[in-house]
Structure formats: structure tokens, C-alpha cells
Amino acid sequence: MEKVILASRNKGKLKEIQAILEKFGMETISRDDAGIPEFEVEETGTTFEENSLLKAQAILDEAHTITIADDSGLEVDALEGAPGVYSARFAGENCTFEDNNRKLLKELEGVPEEKRGAAFVSVITMLFPDGRKLVARGECRGTILTEIHGTEGFGYDPLFLPEGENRSFAEMAPEEKNRISHRARALEKLEDMIREKCSC
Template sequence: MVKIVLASKNKHKLQEIKEILKELNIELVSMDDVGLESLEIIEDGNTFEENSMKKAVTVMEKTNLIALADDSGLEVDYLDGRPGVYSSRFAGENATDDENNKKLLESLKDVDFNKRTARFVSVISVVRPDGKKLVVRGECEGIIGFEKKGTNGFGYDPLFIVPEYNKTFAQLGPEIKNKISHRAKALEKLRRELNSFLGDVI
């Protein structure tokens, strides 16, 4: 079994990725598990790809283990793609989910429903100690609601309506979300490519 370090301290993200990749012959561990609980990685890239790769390379270099990093966020068309790479700190550094959601609703005040189109984006990078790299991207289209609905999920999930279900990610729950989300789509691509990427180390 190959050990892979997830370059994140987000327990929700770790659980979500573990669930989707559970059939692969890998052991996914967190930064805490490898003694990197105090490591802070500055996400100063202009794209999800840059941030994802920076996190993966940093953790790989610190541990000499294969590292996997996800950088994800919300792009709102009416806001010209914002909050984008600033999704987790849209309302400021160390902003809470509630504060970010509140700012998003304020930014879209009085905007018609059909102009509130958005997408969640997830870019996953995997880096091996020998320098070999793999990058995949997944997107999920949706619409930003007028109020929070649902109690599952995290981040912008209570505002992100999936048109096919007419429910937010937070209303759908993990079973459905983990099949249709941006991260699920990126991880599905990853799952198809990971065995060949790890071929000589499995």
C-alpha cells in the first residue's frame, strides 16, 4: 500500500477524498499524521493549478513522500470569476464560512436568479519525490441561491444550488455530493490515472 500525504489540514476534505479513493491501494494520511501540523503554506498563486502544485511540492519536499493537494473554490460569473482562489478568505483572512457566505450574498444583492450562475472548481496535484507530477481538474455548474439551505457540507455548500436536483450541496448530503461535485469529478479523473502514475511504486 502506497502512503500519500494530503497537503491539507481540512478534516472534511480528508474524509471526502478518502471516501472517493477508498478502492485504490493507497493510504491517505493528513499533514498532522506526518508531523506537519504547524506548517503554513502561503497560497499566493493566481490560479487553482498554481496553488495546488505549490502545496503538493512543499509537502513532498518536507516528507519525501508522495503528496496530494487539492485547491478548490467558487467562481461566480456575475462577479467576473470571484471569489476564485480567494474563496476561503473572501471576507478576509481567517474568515468563517458564515462570513464568506454573508459577503457573497451581499455581493449578489438584487441580482436576478438567472444571472447568479457559478461553478465550483477543484484542481488536484500529485507529486512524487522523483519529480513526476499529475494534475487533474473538475468542475460542477450551479446557481447561487438567495439564502442558505441545508445543514450538510461546508464552505459555500448551503448557497450552491445544483440545477438537476434543485437543491443545494448542503441539502443533498455527502452520498450524492460525492458523486457529482467538482472534487468528485477531479478525483474520478485522478482515480483513472493514479494507478499508471504510481505504477512503478505500488
């Protein structure tokens, strides 16, 4: 069974990606299980695609085997796509989820509901040693609420109301959120791409 290294240490992501890749005779392992040395990839890209590629390329250069990495965040229409690739540090270095949410609410003070559109974005990059590259982008559109709703999830989940829903991401059980999330949609696209473009 061909091995694929996941650049992330997130066990949830590992499980989700393994569920897809095992259909193609691949086994997904974490960077730790693959023995990748401890180092942080500097995310210098200005897009999710660029940062996802940087992370995947760094692991591929170390391991010389198929690698998958992802980058994700929140794009708010009224803020011209911000916080975008800076989603995790929107309120500054070493900030908390609460810090980021407070800053987002402040930035959107006075913005009417119809102009509070946003999208969670996930980009997954899969690199092969022979130079093949698959890039899958998933988006979940919604609206930024005017106050915190719910205690589940993390990040901007308490402020994000997905289209067609009456509960924020933070008011949904994890399995409910994962069915409609940006990462779920990116994973669906990745599976289609592997099926269409790879002889694996």
C-alpha cells in the same frame, strides 16, 4: 505498500483519497502521521492549480515521498470568477462562513437568475519524487440562490444549487453531495490519470 502523504488534515479527504489509492497498492497518510513539522504554506497563487501545487511541493520538499494536495473554491460568473482562490476569506481575514455568504448575496443583489451561474472547483495535485506530476480539476456547475437554503454542509453550500437539482448543497445529506461534488469529480479524474500514466 507505497506511502502517499496528504497535505490536508481533513479526515474526510484522507478517506476518499485512500479509497482510490489503495487500488494501486498505495497507502495514504496524513501529514501529521508522516511527522511533517507544523507550518503553514503561504497560498500566493492566483489559481487553484498554483495553490494546490504550492501545498504539494512544500510537503514533498519535507518528506521526499509522493504527496497529494488540493485547493478549491467557488467561481461566480457575474463576478468574473470571484471569489475564486479567495473563497475562504472573501469577506476579509478571519471571516466566518456567514460573513462570506452575506457578502456574496450583496454582490449579486439585483442579478437575475439566468446570470447567477457559478461553479465549485476542486484541483488535486499529485507529485512524485521523480518529477512526475498529475493535476486533476473537477467542477460542479450550478446557480447562486438569492437566500440561504439548508443547514448541512459548510461554506457557500446554502447558496449553491447544483445543475439538475432542486435542493442546495446544504439541503443534501453529505453522501448525496459527495456523489456530485467538485472534489468527487476531481478524484474520478485523478484515478483515471493514475491508471493511464503511472506504472504503480
